[in-house]
Amino acid sequence: MSVKVDAQFYNENGYLLVKGVFSPEEVAEMREAVERVIQKAAATKYDRSHAWQGDFLPPEELKKLVLKGFHDVHYHEAVFTRALSHPNMTAVLTELIGPNVQLHHSKMLVKPPERGAAFPMHQDYPYFPHARHSMLAASMHLDDSDLENGCLSVIPGSHKQGPLPHVGAHYLNHKEYPLSLGTPCPAQAGDVLFFNYLTIHGSDVNRSERPRRNVLFQYRDPADLPINDEHVNWGQGLMVAGENPVFKEYRADYKLA
């Protein structure tokens, strides 16, 4: 299976939807793994909703919303390690980032039916700023997603504005950047939406009777160094393509809590 990559579109617009990166069998295996992570967490103190809080929705509505949002899923289930280094993924990543590609982190973002949380418009930059802005997200769809179940929306070309002020380094002023400003990116299970960490993006509440399960990987050029060692994890720096030219000069400073 080979995928079609329009790097010029990505460079101009800051995002690219690539169809059919994963087969229905691979998607089914990952859905099962997502369910296992949720079930395992349910038996621990880590089981809480990760729905974003703020002033972008009325408090009564926010209270009802749920996001199963666990980080570092590739340390829990090997199927995600295979996915993040899948030949179709690296085929796209090397076109968009360059020959050397390094994983930054992984997470799952599961919006349950009827009450799946929203993400107000934001850039990912403030969470893990880097010098050269090579960082991008690859959001892998495990369900068909559309506006009803809270698909991602992006503002095309917004990456060219550079870093913008976020409310408490969290999200953009929602009056200036309502979700309706975005271009919805409906996708099918197995498709991956790639977007730069400066591209403004967000997603609405899942009001449908279907789940919206996405798993997101962030990647960078290893020579694009972080401005500070925020958002690091113990195994950060897995190479998925090419070589790491700065291994001796830089390694994330991770301390066990």
Ligand SMILES: O=C(O)CCC(=O)C(=O)O
């Ligand atoms: O999956 C989504 O709908 C949005 C996720 C997102 O924006 C993020 O994790 O930064």
